[in-house]
Amino acid sequence: MRTFQLRPHYLKKEILHLPVLNGGDTEVGNLLENAYNEALHVMFNINCVNRNGQSVFVAGGEYSDIWTRDGAYNSYAAGSFLAPGVTENTLRALLADGMVNGSIAGGKFDDLQFWDKQLWIIAAYRHWLVTRNREFLELAADVSLKTLTYQEKHYFESEFALFRGPGFFLDSIGALPLPYAEIKDGKSCVADYPDAVKVMTLSTNALYVKAYRDAASILESLKRNVTLAAEYREKADSLAETIRERFFRNSPNGIPAYFIHGTGPEKGSPAWFQEGSGLGFSLLFGIADPSSGKRIFEQVHLEPNGIPVIWPSLDNNYLGSGKTGSTDRGYHTPQNITIWPQVNGIWMLACAAFGQTALLGSELENLCRLIQENDGIWEIYHARTGNPKLWGHPAKKHQNWGAAALLSAVHHAVFGLTFTEDGMEFHPNLPSGWGELKLSGVNIHGASLEIVLKGSGNRITRFSMDGKECAPCLSSRLDGHHAIAIELGE
Numbered sequence: 001m002r003t004f005q006l007r008p009h010y011l012k013k014e015i016l017h018l019p020v021l022n023g024g025d026t027e028v029g030n031l032l033e034n035a036y037n038e039a040l041h042v043m044f045n046i047n048c049v050n051r052n053g054q055s056v057f058v059a060g061g062e063y064s065d066i067w068t069r070d071g072a073y074n075s076y077a078a079g080s081f082l083a084p085g086v087t088e089n090t091l092r093a094l095l096a097d098g099m100v101n102g103s104i105a106g107g108k109f110d111d112l113q114f115w116d117k118q119l120w121i122i123a124a125y126r127h128w129l130v131t132r133n134r135e136f137l138e139l140a141a142d143v144s145l146k147t148l149t150y151q152e153k154h155y156f157e158s159e160f161a162l163f164r165g166p167g168f169f170l171d172s173i174g175a176l177p178l179p180y181a182e183i184k185d186g187k188s189c190v191a192d193y194p195d196a197v198k199v200m201t202l203s204t205n206a207l208y209v210k211a212y213r214d215a216a217s218i219l220e221s222l223k224r225n226v227t228l229a230a231e232y233r234e235k236a237d238s239l240a241e242t243i244r245e246r247f248f249r250n251s252p253n254g255i256p257a258y259f260i261h262g263t264g265p266e267k268g269s270p271a272w273f274q275e276g277s278g279l280g281f282s283l284l285f286g287i288a289d290p291s292s293g294k295r296i297f298e299q300v301h302l303e304p305n306g307i308p309v310i311w312p313s314l315d316n317n318y319l320g321s322g323k324t325g326s327t328d329r330g331y332h333t334p335q336n337i338t339i340w341p342q343v344n345g346i347w348m349l350a351c352a353a354f355g356q357t358a359l360l361g362s363e364l365e366n367l368c369r370l371i372q373e374n375d376g377i378w379e380i381y382h383a384r385t386g387n388p389k390l391w392g393h394p395a396k397k398h399q400n401w402g403a404a405a406l407l408s409a410v411h412h413a414v415f416g417l418t419f420t421e422d423g424m425e426f427h428p429n430l431p432s433g434w435g436e437l438k439l440s441g442v443n444i445h446g447a448s449l450e451i452v453l454k455g456s457g458n459r460i461t462r463f464s465m466d467g468k469e470c471a472p473c474l475s476s477r478l479d480g481h482h483a484i485a486i487e488l489g490e
Helices: 009-013 027-046 068-082 084-093 119-131 134-155 202-221 226-248 276-284 290-299 341-353 357-373 400-414
Strands: 020-022 048-051 054-057 417-419 423-426 437-444 447-455 459-465 473-475 480-489
Touching (some): 027 048, 027 068, 027 357, 068 084, 119 202, 134 202, 202 276, 276 341, 341 357, 341 400, 357 400, 400 417
Antiparallel strands (some): 020 437, 417 423, 423 473
């Protein structure tokens, strides 16, 4: 069994909780182990840097900055669980003027990529659930309030009761169809096109729903401003209902719209494309009801290497789209019919939440194979060939949120580790044919766990701790070393 070896000397002083995955002797088990250890390598040996005496997570091997959306995603998906001190440094670095910054760390407020900021609030609440750091929670309460107030003032469109802004991480004009993507002066950033940033996307609005709910939970945990907490929950419920009405209703195939037009002759009408992260977030955050969720899983379009960012191809002239042959159209445009592992990570969590164990297994095996076949975690992969080198888009290796996505899928989708206000619950999903899996060195508020999954499916038939059968939940007051055994049935 291959094990991960930590390299940077400055991380020796950090409190790290890095589990060891044992996949057994099966082909899938070896594939999982290889990808899991590569993800730890990318996250800690490549992208955890020492900056001004503090360890922080940067965005990737070829992105040396701390980006707001990357830092928040990495913290939420894996950072808080594995490296609480590094994660807190990273989250604090993303603030300016008492609120979440708009693109990269730097101390000066910047609103360039405004639509991803609310992900910080979600990451901050997860950080509290994992660490129980009350001082940080106080900071998170102030930041959440100021950030949401700013976002409501500048980006909430009362005419539609939605927030405007491109989709999660979709900063390229190539992530939108014509006429938005009529390239001018060679500019590729969506923020350079005033009409393009007026679209109202599924993923961004779904993130606001979760951010409101988590901001409310932050205030409630502090027993502070309960009236505002109640208002946030009402706003979350209202926004979720608007999403269901505007994005889901009248769908031709059960797949919600990618965005609502914010300007032009189609203003207010939905654009019926499949947005991978929008699907994942709407399922994961409880926006899609069981009936809608069932239709999504029945109708979702998957490529050979997993769920693509967008489907079908966007009609635009950015890079690959419109400049290649009809069979390749869209597959070489970075934010079109392509595989970005962080999107697949969101989708895997959504599959687990809805008990779609087979789909989860297929998606995770796809990502593990992409990592193995291409000798590492790349920023992007061709949706059919798996090649990380697209026409006109330089391939970038060691992408941090690809690593965080893989780790999150193993920890929270397969092993089902779920942090709560009271401690931890288990909601595992073990695909058929995977055999027995073991995760050692899992830390929960000072307790060290060895967790073994047996059987297959997502229904717990027996849960035991130290040989004694009990409920699949652990108190935050638990300490010491414990052996957890979970038996699953279809």
